[in-house]
Amino acid sequence: MSHVDEGTLHAYLDGELPAGPERRALEVHLMSCTTCRSALQEARALREKSVSILEKSVPKPAVAAPPFEEIVARAQARSSGHAARRLSRMRALAWAATIVVAAGVGSVVTLQLRAPREAPVSQPSAMDEPARLAQKAERSLAPAEPEPPEAANRRQDLSARSVPGDQEQQTEDEFAAVSSTARRDVVAGTGLATGAIAQAPDTPAAVAELDVVLMDSAAPVAAADARDVALRGRVARPVEGDSLVGREGFVQAAPAAAFEEARGVDRDAPAWTEASESTASEALEGPVAEIEGLSVEGYAIRSVGERSQVKVIQRTEAGVVVEVIQWKIVDTDSALGLMEKMPVAAPAQEPLTTLSARRDDHNILLRADLSEDELRRLLERIR
Amino acid sequence: MTVDWAQAYRSHYAELVRFLHRKVWDAERARDLAQEVFVRALDHQPDNPRAWLFTVAANLARDEARSAMRRRHHLTLIKSEASGTSAADPAADLERTELMERVRRALEDLSERDRDVLLLWDTDLSYDEIAAQTGLARGAIGTTLARARRRLVEAYDALEERHVARG
Numbered sequence: 309m310s311h312v313d314e315g316t317l318h319a320y321l322d323g324e325l326p327a328g329p330e331r332r333a334l335e336v337h338l339m340s341c342t343t344c345r346s347a348l349q350e351a352r353a354l355r356e357k358s359v360s361i362l363e364k365s366v367p368k369p370a371v372a373a374p375p376f377e378e379i380v381a382r383a384q385a386r387s388s389g390h391a392a393r394r395l396s397r398m399r400a401l402a403w404a405a406t407i408v409v410a411a412g413v414g415s416v417v418t419l420q421l422r423a424p425r426e427a428p429v430s431q432p433s434a435m436d437e438p439a440r441l442a443q444k445a446e447r448s449l450a451p452a453e454p455e456p457p458e459a460a461n462r463r464q465d466l467s468a469r470s471v472p473g474d475q476e477q478q479t480e481d482e483f484a485a486v487s488s489t490a491r492r493d494v495v496a497g498t499g500l501a502t503g504a505i506a507q508a509p510d511t512p513a514a515v516a517e518l519d520v521v522l523m524d525s526a527a528p529v530a531a532a533d534a535r536d537v538a539l540r541g542r543v544a545r546p547v548e549g550d551s552l553v554g555r556e557g558f559v560q561a562a563p564a565a566a567f568e569e570a571r572g573v574d575r576d577a578p579a580w581t582e583a584s585e586s587t588a589s590e591a592l593e594g595p596v597a598e599i600e601g602l603s604v605e606g607y608a609i610r611s612v613g614e615r616s617q618v619k620v621i622q623r624t625e626a627g628v629v630v631e632v633i634q635w636k637i638v639d640t641d642s643a644l645g646l647m648e649k650m651p652v653a654a655p656a657q658e659p660l661t662t663l664s665a666r667r668d669d670h671n672i673l674l675r676a677d678l679s680e681d682e683l684r685r686l687l688e689r690i691r
Numbered sequence: 692m693t694v695d696w697a698q699a700y701r702s703h704y705a706e707l708v709r710f711l712h713r714k715v716w717d718a719e720r721a722r723d724l725a726q727e728v729f730v731r732a733l734d735h736q737p738d739n740p741r742a743w744l745f746t747v748a749a750n751l752a753r754d755e756a757r758s759a760m761r762r763r764h765h766l767t768l769i770k771s772e773a774s775g776t777s778a779a780d781p782a783a784d785l786e787r788t789e790l791m792e793r794v795r796r797a798l799e800d801l802s803e804r805d806r807d808v809l810l811l812w813d814t815d816l817s818y819d820e821i822a823a824q825t826g827l828a829r830g831a832i833g834t835t836l837a838r839a840r841r842r843l844v845e846a847y848d849a850l851e852e853r854h855v856a857r858g
C-alpha cells in the first residue's frame with residue numbers, strides 16, 4: 309500500500325472512515341510505515357490545535373436558550389402576521405377592482421347615452437378630426453367589447469385549469485368575499501344605498517343598481533372619499549400633539565420629549581441648541597449619522613470643552629423618539645474612555661435604553677424607550 | 692415524520708449559536724439568528740431538523756455578512772448601557788476579546804468553503820451532512836478539513852507571534 313493521503317488520515321481521526329476493508333488496510337499500513345505514522349501524529353496535533361483555537365471563540369457567558377414557548381409564540385405571531393398581510397393585500401385589490409369596475413361601467417353607459425348624438429363609427433368621414441380624437445379617448449377608457457360566449461367559456465376553462473389547488477381556489481373565494489365587503493363599504497360610504505343595494509348588495513340586481521348609481525357625477529367622488537376613509541382607518545396614523553418640531557422652531561410642546569428631558573436633567577451638561585443639518589455636519593466635520601427610514605424631527609448641537617456633540621432626533625413609525633447622539637473623537641483616548649467623559653444626558657423619568665457604537669473616528673450613541681434588541685436593529689440602519 | 696421540536700431546540704440551540712457566532716462575531720446577533728432559525732423551522736417543519744437548521748443558519752449568516760458589507764461604514768458596538776452589566780474582570784474580558792479577534796482573523800485567512808466545512812465539522816456535523824450542505828463529495832471532506840485546519844493553525848500562530856512581539 310502506498311502512503312496514505314492527508315485527507316484519509318483526517319477522516320480516520322474524525323471517525324469517518326467506515327469499518328471495513330479500507331480501514332483495516334490503513335491500520336495495517338500504519339503499523340509498518342513510519343512515514344505515515346508520523347503523518348498521522350502531525351494530523352492529530354493539527355486537529356487538536358484547531359479545535360482548541362475554535363474553542364477560544366465560543367461566546368461567553370455560556371449560551372442560555374430562551375424558553376421554547378417564546379420561540380413557538382414568535383412563530384405563531386409570524387404566521388398570523390403573514391395571514392393578515394395577505395388579507396390586507398386582498399382588500400386593497402378588491403378596492404381597486406371595485407373602483408375600476410364602477411368607472412368602467414360608468415364610461416360604457418355614458419357612451420351609450422351619447423351614441424345617438426354622435427356620428428356612426430362606419431362613417432368616419434362625417435366627423436371632424438377633433439371629434440374623432442375625443443371619441444377615441446373616451447373609448448380607451450371604456451372596457452373592451454364583450455367577447456363572444458365561446459371565447460368567454462374557453463377563457464373560463466383555461467382559468468379553471470390554471471388553478472393548481474385548493475389554496476388558489478380559497479384565495480379566489482377570499483377575494484370574492486372581500487370584494488363583496490368592499491362593495492358594501494362603498495355603498496355605505498357614499499350614502500347611496502337604496503333598494504336592492506341596501507338590502508342585498510351581492511345580488512345581480514343590486515350590483516346593476518350600484519353601477520348605475522355610481523355613474524351619477526357625484527358618486528365617484530363620494531366613493532373615493534369612502535375608500536379614503538376606509539384606507540385611513542387601516543393605516544397607522546402619526547402620533548399627534550407631541551411634535552418635537554413646531555412651525556417655527558424646535559421643541560414646542562413635548563414635556564416628555566427626549567430633547568427637553570436631556571436639557572432638564574443633565575444639568576451639568578451644556579444645553580443643546582437647535583441647528584440645521586449643515587451646521588450639525590460642520591460640527592462633526594463630516595456627514596451626520598441618521599437611522600435610515602426614520603423621520604428626522606430636528607438637529608441640535610452643543611459644545612463640550614473643545615468638542616462638539618450633535619444630536620439627531622428621529623421618530624419611529626410607532627411614534628417613539630430616538631436620539632442619535634454623535635461626536636468626533638479628537639484625541640487619543642480610547643473610544644470607551646471618551647464615551648464616559650462626554651456628558652450624555654441622563655433620562656428623566658424612565659430609564660431609556662442606550663447603545664453606543666463607533667464608526668471610523670466618530671462615536672455614536674442611540675437612546676430611546678425601546679428594547680435593546682429594537683435599538684440594536686436601529687443601530688444597524690445607521691447611515 | 693414527527694419532529695420533537697422542543698427537544699431539537701434543547702439539543703441544537705447552543706450549537707447553532709456557536710456556529711453563528713463564528714460567522715457574525717456578535718454573540719447577541721448569533722443568539723438572535725439562532726432563534727430566528729428555530730422560528731422558521733417551526734413554520735417549515737423540515738424532516739431532517741439538524742441539517743436544515745444548519746443550512747438555514749449558514750444562509751442567514753451569509754445574508755448578515757452581505758448586509759454588513761453593504762453598510763458604508765462598519766459600526767462596532769462598543770458598549771451597551773442598557774444591559775447594565777459590566778465585566779467583573781476587565782482584564783480577563785479584554786484578553787478574551789483579543790483572543791476572539793485573533794481567531795476571527797485566522798478564520799478569515801481560510802477560503803469561504805474551507806471555513807464553512809471546518810465550522811460545520813466543529814458543530815458536530817458528520818461528513819455526510821457537511822457534504823450534503825456544501826455540495827462537496829463526501830470523499831473530499833477529509834482533504835478540505837486537513838487544509839482548513841492547517842491554514843487555521845498557521846494563521847493563528849502567526850497572529851499570536853505578532854502579538855507577543857508587540858508585547
